[in-house]
Amino acid sequence: MYNFLDGVNSPNDIKKLNIKELEILAKDIRKFLVKNVSNTGGHLASNLGVVELTLALHKVFECPKDKFVWDVGHQTYVHKIITGRKRNFSTLRQYKGLSGFPKECESEYDMFDTGHSSTSVSAGLGMAVARDIKNEDYDVISIIGDGAFTGGMAMEAMNNLGFLKKNMVVVFNDNEMSIDKNTGAFSAYMSKIIHNTDTLSFKDRIDKIMNMTQVGGKISQKANKLTETLISSISPQECGLIDAMGIRYIGPIDGHDLSELIETFECLKYIDGPKFVHIKTVKGKGYKYAELTPEKYHGVGKFDYKVGVESSSKRSISAVVGQTLSQMAGYNDKIVAITAAMPSGTGLNYFEERHPNRYFDVGIAEQHAVTFAAGLSKMGMKPYFAVYSTFLQRAYDQLIHDVSINSRPVTFLIDRAGLVGNDGETHHGQFDLSYLNPIPNITVMAPKDTEELINMIKLSERIDSTVAIRYPRGNEYKFEASKYEFIDEYESEELSYYTIGKPEKIYDVFIDSTKRVCIFSIGNMLDDVCQAVANILKTSDDYSFKIYNARYLKPMDEEIYINAIQDADIVISVEDNVKTGGFSSNIEKIMSENNVYKELIKIAIPDAFVAHGSVDELKEEIGLSSRAIEKAISGIKSNI
Incomplete structure (x- = not known):
């Protein structure tokens, strides 16, 4: 069934294939991905979108000598297939099977464990600096998505990269989505660049021609100011941010055109210093259901790939949270809801539908989200920040400094607390009770079931100080004392503002x-x-x-x-x-x-x-x- 894929067991096999054969391989890989992920569950849409990009990287560079650092890492399935893990792919995200993220202990080709966003440029820059200190010779390529790039850490790393001028490549995978649709000024900025494709293609063609050889590369360095002046005169603002950081901007490039990708990466070998390559991809590429609704296919459970993911009749705990908060906001106009690029995952998409003017998606920026909430509360609003337990860890300083010191009435709705299952170490919410425990001026609640969770959210509205409510991943559930024969006189004790702290x-x-x-x-x-x-x-x-x-x-x-x-x-x-x-x-x-x-x-x-x-x-x-x-x-x- 997978003619070319059957013969691919390492990156060396990729290097033997011509463009036409690689294009056939890309189709084989997409079929393989859809069929296998439908059996195991996993991140589908993002991996379908990076097939050609991954093939091109392995065609041009020498991994593991050259270092690939994948941001977040949920889009590395193709990388895993190419690097000798194809036969074990049926164990993906299963107990004691392949991880859904890069794992150094799993393969020498996985250079850096990831799971949270916005980390790849920092890690890649560290590797590049170490390389130069040790006088070693290898390329460093950090692959980061447009959603992850809204994270402050990515911008901090880019700023440092521009200052240090280290020789490395930042591949910016732009599919206009992280999990849900991207928001924010940077997303709008990159969209503006895409709309001026003619100008940037002109710049790209000049760069490619001038850098096809080492001699051309030297000429290009001398002619670079002239080229940039010419481009700036045509489009003075489009590439300003990246170039202003001292990083060479290249793109946008069609992320599904293998010839263009390979040619571009080959050219980059002759350009010194930091490079930022803007790749335009389609999330869910090649599988019609995922292309139509990529957010639905970001993370999926098992499904029938012939008909696609079908809607569940069960209501998730996250949906319960979003619907409860939306109802409360219907009678309390001070309630506002905040998410860090996870409206569907946290259930706040329900809030957005009913109260769009009091709903804020700040992008992948948990630190900003917490202090933003503190500012809202300072001026009399009642902010609720719905966030995964593992991601709130990234905003611990803001939680202490900007919210708890002054006991701001911000409520943290902490989703995915405890064990979350197949996403593993980076996603388990196993630390929240411990990291919340030492913080003064905070009420921390954990419900036994969905009904108690709803009551806790309602109770939090009356608490004029910081509140955290942590709850698990999954579908709504109810504690049924009657199914345990030894419990014969239990009646649920009502939560009350006057009995906070009572078990x-x-x-x-x-x-x-x-x-x-x-x-x-x-x-x-x-x-x-x-x-x-x-x-x-x-x-x-x-x-x-x-x-x-x-x-x-x-x-x-x-x-x-x-x-x-x-x-x-x-x-x-x-x-x-x-x-x-x-x-x-x-x-x-x-x-x-x-x-x-x-x-x-x-x-x-x-x-x-x-x-x-x-x-x-x-x-x-x-x-x-x-x-x-x-x-x-x-x-x-x-x-x-």
């Missing part, structure tokens, strides 16, 4: 002749806890239990916790956050400061980065599943 009692039956176990669970771990307890009670009379849904990381009503703990033999804390510095640390602190000496068993994510795989597989591996919790409780008797 919710789920079950309270201590029997003197048993091992009395008091369990505090925070967030969506309550079902696993109750399942573990139910299994133990069915098979053993040795234990009795108290179970609490903590609801709050900060503040915590110490008196309630102490009263719950005092009659216990063993205390267990359960959280889908790292063990260090999170919820369990607070339980330990309460016990220590109140001279209550009980054994505390901490069930949490270990002090390690967790790889990719399904959430259930990962919970089993690291000891967070109901079975693992049951095992931990069953082992108590040897400790008493």
